[in-house]
Amino acid sequence: MEEKFLIESLSPIERNTLPHLTGDFSNLDEISEKSGQDKTTVFRATAFLKNKGLIEDKTSGKKRVVLGILGINYLKKQLPERALLDNLVEKKTIPIGEIKNVCDLNENEARVAVGILKKKAIIQIDGGRVNLVAKPGEIRNKMIEELFIEKLPLELDKLEAQDKLALQNLLSRKDIIEVEEQKTIEVRLTKLGEEIASKDLNINLIEQLTPKILKQSSWKGKKFRRYDLTSPSPRIYGGKRHFVNQAIDYGKSVWLEMGFKEMSGDLTTTGFWNFDTLFTAQDHPVREMQDTFFIKNLKGKLPLDKKLIEQVRKAHEGGIDGSKGWSYKWDEEESKRVLLRTHTTCLSTRTLKKIAENKEFPAKYFAMGTNFRNETVDWSHGFELLQTEGIVIDKNANFRHLLGYLKQFCKKMGYDKVRFRPAHFPYTEPSVEGDVWVEERKQWVELIAAGMFRPEVVVPLLGENIPVLAWGPGFGRMLMKFYEINDLRELYKNDINKLREMRFWMK
Amino acid sequence: MTILTVNRKEFEKKIGKVTKEIEEKITNMGTPIEEVTSTEVSVEVFPNRPDLLSLQNFALAVNQFNGKSDLAKFNIQKPEKDYLVKVEKSVKNVRPHTVCAIVKNLKFDNEKIKEIIDLQEKLHNSIGRNRKKVAIGIYPLEKIKLPITFSAKEPGDINFLPLDSPDRKEMNGKQILKNHPTGKEYAHLLENSEVFPIFTDADGKILSMPPIINSEETGRITEKTKDIFIECSGHNLHYLNKCLNIIILTLSEMGGKIYSMDIKDPSGNLVTPDMTFSEMPFEIKNLEKTLGIELTEKQTRNFLAKMGIGYDNRKGKSIALIPSYRADVLHWIDLAEDIAIAYGYENFEPEIPEISTIGGEDPHGKNKRIISEILAGLGLLETSSFHLVLKKDVKKMHFDYKEFIDIEDSKTDRDTLRIDLLTNLLQIFSENSNASYPQKIFEMGRVFALDSSKETETGIKETERLAIALANEEVNFTELKQILDYLFKMLNKEYSIEDVEDNNYINGRSGKIIVDKKTIGLIGEIAPRVLKNWKIKMPVVALEIDLGFLSN
Structure with a gap:
C-alpha cells in the first residue's frame, strides 16, 4: 500500500498507539501506560499495525510456579x-x-x-x-x-535445589501448586513503521458516516478513513431450511419439470395397500415383524370397494388376467394389519385406484417421502428412509420408454452416463436396476430401481392391463454424497452447530 | 439377499473358463456377480429364481444363455414295485402333503454332497419359508425298506435317534423340540399341534420327523451312497412340486437316474416327480408392445431357449413351454422379462414418448416450503427429526399421556409414534447446550393420534404440524408472539390468543391459538419442570400448531 493510503487507513487507536513506539522493543504494559489506553485496546491496535507491516513483535514466555x-x-x-x-x-x-x-x-x-x-x-x-x-x-x-x-x-528457572x-x-x-506460563509480548517499529510514525498523523478523517454528517454536508472536502478490507470479521449465522428438505425441494422440482403430479398420503397404512395391492404374497418375508414396523393392538379396515378386495384376492389366490397367482389362501385379516409404510409405492396403488374410474390417463405421478424399515441402525441402515418414485400410466408405454425416462431423470440429477441391468422386485416385471457413472470417483454407482407394474397389480386397480412404468432413485445416497456425509445417522442428528455451518443444496 | 457360491473349478468344468466377458454375461443374465476368487464364484440369486440355487442348475442356465445347452430333458422311470408313499389322514391338520422321488446311480463325492446340502438349506430358507412351507428330506435308499408311510402320531409315541443327538440318545417328539438344537430352532412349527408327522418305512422304522429332523440311522448320505429317496413335505402341493423338481434337476445334471413314485394322497393320488413342461399360451405382439421392439417368431423361439424355456407353434398360436422347476413364470409378462434379458438390456434403445401432462405440487408441501422461507427469513433454523420416538422422552413433557401408538418388536430403542413436535425440539435444545445462544429452531411434520372418529382405515389420525421454539438467556413470550404475528401476516391469515392453563407452560404466560374459532395449538413459556426433565438450562418459549387451517 502506498504511504499516503497507509496513513489514511490508520484507525484512531492505531494513531494513538503509533507515537509511543520506537525502534526498540517495549512491552504492551509500557505502551498502555504511555498512551493512556487500556491493555486490550493496545493489544488490538498492535495487531492491526502488525497486519499493515508497521511493527514487528516478539513473544517471550516465562514459567512461574503459583498456588x-x-x-x-x-x-x-x-x-x-x-x-x-x-x-x-x-x-x-x-x-x-x-x-x-x-x-x-x-x-x-x-x-x-x-x-x-x-x-x-x-x-x-x-x-x-x-x-x-x-x-x-x-x-x-x-x-x-x-x-x-x-x-x-x-x-521456575530460578528455583533452588531444595525448592525443586x-x-x-x-x-x-493435585491442585496444590501449578506451573503457569506467562507470555510477554514486545513490539517495535519496522523501518516502514518508523517512516510512517515520523509523518503527521493528525489528519482529520471521517471514521463513521452519520446522519448528522449527511445532513450538514460536513463530509465535503474531507476524507474517510480507509478500512483494511482483508481483516477477518466476526462470524454470523442465518436461518435456513433443513438441508434434507432443501434436497427434497430440489427432487420435487425435477419431477415437476418433467410434468409429474405429486402424490401424498399417510405414513401409516394397512397391509392391504402396502403389500396386497402390490401382489406381495402374505407369507413373503418382508411382511414379517423383523422387516416391517407393525402397530401394536390396532386392526385396520379394508376399503369399502368390495370388488377391489375380491380382485386382489383373486390375483393372489388363483391369478387374474391369465396369471397363475401365488396358489394359496389369501387372508383378509392379514391385510388389515396396520403398519408404517415400507415404500411410497403404496401411494401409487391408491392413485391408480383413484384415477381408474374416470380413466384419467395418460398420467404421470411422483411421491417423495419417508418410509420405515425395522432395521438395526448403523452407518448405512436407518429405520426411517427417504424415498422418491414416479409412475407413468399410459396405454402405449413400453420398456424402452421406461429406459428413456430413467435416462432423462438421471441426466436431470446430473449423471450423463447410465447403464441398465436385470433386477427383481416382487411387483414389477420386467424389472431393471440402473447404475450411473460418477466421474469424480471413476466408478459406476447403483442409483435407480425400476420396472413395469405386474398385471396382477394393475388389473385389480385399473380394471384393465395398462402399462404402468415405475422407478425410484436412491435419494438418500445422492444426498449423502452431496453433503459428504458418511453416516446416515447424521441426516437427522440436528446438531445446531453443524446445521448452522451446512452449505446450501446447489445442483 | 441369497448368494450362491460355487466351486470355481467344478463350475469351469461345466461352462468353460470364467473370463471378464463371461462375468459380464452372467450379470446381464440377471444374476449379478458378487465376487470371483481363484477358488470360488459368487452370484446374487433373486428370490424369484430358486431354480438357480445349485452349481448344476446355475451352470445349465449359463450354458443355455450362451447357446451351449438345449432345454433340460428328463427321462423319468416309472415307479417300480413298492415305489409308493402312503399319506395317512392323520397328517391332515399338521402337514398334509408330500411329494417324493427316488434317484439312483449317483456318484457322490464331498463336493456333490456339499452342493446337495447347500441347495436343501437354500430352498428351506427361500421358497420353503424356513421349513414352514416346504421341508426337504434326503435318505440313502439302501437303509430303507419300501413302501413308505407318511403319518402323524402323538409326540410321546414317536421315539428315534435323531441326527446329531446331543448325547447320542433316542428321544421322543417332545424331547426333540425341547432338547435338540435343531428341534429348538424349529419348535414353533410343531408346538401347537397335537400330533407330529413322521415318515416310516415298511419295517416301521422312523426315517424323519419333518420339518424338524431326520433319524441318525437313515438320514445321512455319504460318499458311498448311490441311490436316494427324497421327500418334500408341507402344506401346498404347488410349492412342494417346485421344490422337488429343482432338486431333481440338480440330481439329473449330476447323472442320476430318476424314478417316480406313487403318492397315495387322500385328496387325490399323484405320481411324482412330474417334470413335464407346463404350457403358457401367449401372443408375440403383446411382448412386442410391452418391450417396444419387433420380434419374429424365430427370434422369440431363440430368446426363450436362451432362458431355458421352450417354444411351440400350435395352429398358429404361440405356446411357451415352461420347465417344471421354474417357479417364477406366472403370466406372459414374465416371458417378456426373459425375452428382454435374452435380447440384452444394453441393446434397448431408450426412448422418451411424447405424452403431455401437467405437473403439480402437493399443496401441503408447498405450504411447508413457504412457511420455511418466512421463518428462515427471521433467522430461524429448520430441524428435521424422526417420527419414531421414545415413550420416556414424550413423558418428560406429557407425563400423563396414555394413548400411545406403539410399535411391535422395534429393533431400535424407539418404541412409539410421536404425538407432537415439541418433544423433538426440546430434545434438540437438550443436546445442543454447546452451541451459542440464542437458539431459534422450528420443525414441520406429521404427528400421530388414535382416530376417535373411526374415519381412517388404519384407526390412526395423522396431522401436519408446525412447532417453533426459542431458547436464550432472556427469551420471553413477546419474542415468539412477534414471530407468530409476522408468520400469519405473511400467510394472510388471522388468529387470536386466549389464556389457557396447561401444566407444560408457565401459568399466565400461555395461550390457545385460535383460527376461525378453532383452537389450532398452544403458545407459551415452557414450565421449569419440563425444562428440568430435559436438563435444559435456558428458558424456552415455544408454540405448536396444526397446519390444517391452511388447506381450508
Missing part, C-alpha cells in the same frame, strides 16, 4: 501432613482408621499425609496404628513443602 486451589487453602490453614503431625505430637499414636476424624481431613488427604510422613521417617505404622518416631526437633522444623508454598509465586525437590513432591499431589 493452586488447594494450595491457597493449605497456606491459610496447614498442609494435611502438618495436621496429622500436630495431632500425633499430642496423642503419640492414632489408629489409621481414625486419622480422618481426629485431624479433620478427607479420605484422600489422610492417606497422603500418612504416606508423606512415613517417607520422611517421622512415623511408623504398626498394628493398624500410626506412631510418632521422630525427634521433637525434627518435628518443630518446617518441612520443605511448607517453606516452598509460603514463598510462591516463584519463577519440594516442587516435585507437590506437583504429584
Whole structure:
C-alpha cells in the first residue's frame, strides 16, 4: 500500500498507539501506560499495525510456579501432613482408621499425609496404628513443602535445589501448586513503521458516516478513513431450511419439470395397500415383524370397494388376467394389519385406484417421502428412509420408454452416463436396476430401481392391463454424497452447530 | 439377499473358463456377480429364481444363455414295485402333503454332497419359508425298506435317534423340540399341534420327523451312497412340486437316474416327480408392445431357449413351454422379462414418448416450503427429526399421556409414534447446550393420534404440524408472539390468543391459538419442570400448531 493510503487507513487507536513506539522493543504494559489506553485496546491496535507491516513483535514466555486451589487453602490453614503431625505430637499414636476424624481431613488427604510422613521417617505404622518416631526437633522444623508454598509465586528457572525437590513432591499431589506460563509480548517499529510514525498523523478523517454528517454536508472536502478490507470479521449465522428438505425441494422440482403430479398420503397404512395391492404374497418375508414396523393392538379396515378386495384376492389366490397367482389362501385379516409404510409405492396403488374410474390417463405421478424399515441402525441402515418414485400410466408405454425416462431423470440429477441391468422386485416385471457413472470417483454407482407394474397389480386397480412404468432413485445416497456425509445417522442428528455451518443444496 | 457360491473349478468344468466377458454375461443374465476368487464364484440369486440355487442348475442356465445347452430333458422311470408313499389322514391338520422321488446311480463325492446340502438349506430358507412351507428330506435308499408311510402320531409315541443327538440318545417328539438344537430352532412349527408327522418305512422304522429332523440311522448320505429317496413335505402341493423338481434337476445334471413314485394322497393320488413342461399360451405382439421392439417368431423361439424355456407353434398360436422347476413364470409378462434379458438390456434403445401432462405440487408441501422461507427469513433454523420416538422422552413433557401408538418388536430403542413436535425440539435444545445462544429452531411434520372418529382405515389420525421454539438467556413470550404475528401476516391469515392453563407452560404466560374459532395449538413459556426433565438450562418459549387451517 502506498504511504499516503497507509496513513489514511490508520484507525484512531492505531494513531494513538503509533507515537509511543520506537525502534526498540517495549512491552504492551509500557505502551498502555504511555498512551493512556487500556491493555486490550493496545493489544488490538498492535495487531492491526502488525497486519499493515508497521511493527514487528516478539513473544517471550516465562514459567512461574503459583498456588493452586488447594494450595491457597493449605497456606491459610496447614498442609494435611502438618495436621496429622500436630495431632500425633499430642496423642503419640492414632489408629489409621481414625486419622480422618481426629485431624479433620478427607479420605484422600489422610492417606497422603500418612504416606508423606512415613517417607520422611517421622512415623511408623504398626498394628493398624500410626506412631510418632521422630525427634521433637525434627518435628518443630518446617518441612520443605511448607517453606516452598509460603514463598510462591516463584519463577521456575530460578528455583533452588531444595525448592525443586519440594516442587516435585507437590506437583504429584493435585491442585496444590501449578506451573503457569506467562507470555510477554514486545513490539517495535519496522523501518516502514518508523517512516510512517515520523509523518503527521493528525489528519482529520471521517471514521463513521452519520446522519448528522449527511445532513450538514460536513463530509465535503474531507476524507474517510480507509478500512483494511482483508481483516477477518466476526462470524454470523442465518436461518435456513433443513438441508434434507432443501434436497427434497430440489427432487420435487425435477419431477415437476418433467410434468409429474405429486402424490401424498399417510405414513401409516394397512397391509392391504402396502403389500396386497402390490401382489406381495402374505407369507413373503418382508411382511414379517423383523422387516416391517407393525402397530401394536390396532386392526385396520379394508376399503369399502368390495370388488377391489375380491380382485386382489383373486390375483393372489388363483391369478387374474391369465396369471397363475401365488396358489394359496389369501387372508383378509392379514391385510388389515396396520403398519408404517415400507415404500411410497403404496401411494401409487391408491392413485391408480383413484384415477381408474374416470380413466384419467395418460398420467404421470411422483411421491417423495419417508418410509420405515425395522432395521438395526448403523452407518448405512436407518429405520426411517427417504424415498422418491414416479409412475407413468399410459396405454402405449413400453420398456424402452421406461429406459428413456430413467435416462432423462438421471441426466436431470446430473449423471450423463447410465447403464441398465436385470433386477427383481416382487411387483414389477420386467424389472431393471440402473447404475450411473460418477466421474469424480471413476466408478459406476447403483442409483435407480425400476420396472413395469405386474398385471396382477394393475388389473385389480385399473380394471384393465395398462402399462404402468415405475422407478425410484436412491435419494438418500445422492444426498449423502452431496453433503459428504458418511453416516446416515447424521441426516437427522440436528446438531445446531453443524446445521448452522451446512452449505446450501446447489445442483 | 441369497448368494450362491460355487466351486470355481467344478463350475469351469461345466461352462468353460470364467473370463471378464463371461462375468459380464452372467450379470446381464440377471444374476449379478458378487465376487470371483481363484477358488470360488459368487452370484446374487433373486428370490424369484430358486431354480438357480445349485452349481448344476446355475451352470445349465449359463450354458443355455450362451447357446451351449438345449432345454433340460428328463427321462423319468416309472415307479417300480413298492415305489409308493402312503399319506395317512392323520397328517391332515399338521402337514398334509408330500411329494417324493427316488434317484439312483449317483456318484457322490464331498463336493456333490456339499452342493446337495447347500441347495436343501437354500430352498428351506427361500421358497420353503424356513421349513414352514416346504421341508426337504434326503435318505440313502439302501437303509430303507419300501413302501413308505407318511403319518402323524402323538409326540410321546414317536421315539428315534435323531441326527446329531446331543448325547447320542433316542428321544421322543417332545424331547426333540425341547432338547435338540435343531428341534429348538424349529419348535414353533410343531408346538401347537397335537400330533407330529413322521415318515416310516415298511419295517416301521422312523426315517424323519419333518420339518424338524431326520433319524441318525437313515438320514445321512455319504460318499458311498448311490441311490436316494427324497421327500418334500408341507402344506401346498404347488410349492412342494417346485421344490422337488429343482432338486431333481440338480440330481439329473449330476447323472442320476430318476424314478417316480406313487403318492397315495387322500385328496387325490399323484405320481411324482412330474417334470413335464407346463404350457403358457401367449401372443408375440403383446411382448412386442410391452418391450417396444419387433420380434419374429424365430427370434422369440431363440430368446426363450436362451432362458431355458421352450417354444411351440400350435395352429398358429404361440405356446411357451415352461420347465417344471421354474417357479417364477406366472403370466406372459414374465416371458417378456426373459425375452428382454435374452435380447440384452444394453441393446434397448431408450426412448422418451411424447405424452403431455401437467405437473403439480402437493399443496401441503408447498405450504411447508413457504412457511420455511418466512421463518428462515427471521433467522430461524429448520430441524428435521424422526417420527419414531421414545415413550420416556414424550413423558418428560406429557407425563400423563396414555394413548400411545406403539410399535411391535422395534429393533431400535424407539418404541412409539410421536404425538407432537415439541418433544423433538426440546430434545434438540437438550443436546445442543454447546452451541451459542440464542437458539431459534422450528420443525414441520406429521404427528400421530388414535382416530376417535373411526374415519381412517388404519384407526390412526395423522396431522401436519408446525412447532417453533426459542431458547436464550432472556427469551420471553413477546419474542415468539412477534414471530407468530409476522408468520400469519405473511400467510394472510388471522388468529387470536386466549389464556389457557396447561401444566407444560408457565401459568399466565400461555395461550390457545385460535383460527376461525378453532383452537389450532398452544403458545407459551415452557414450565421449569419440563425444562428440568430435559436438563435444559435456558428458558424456552415455544408454540405448536396444526397446519390444517391452511388447506381450508
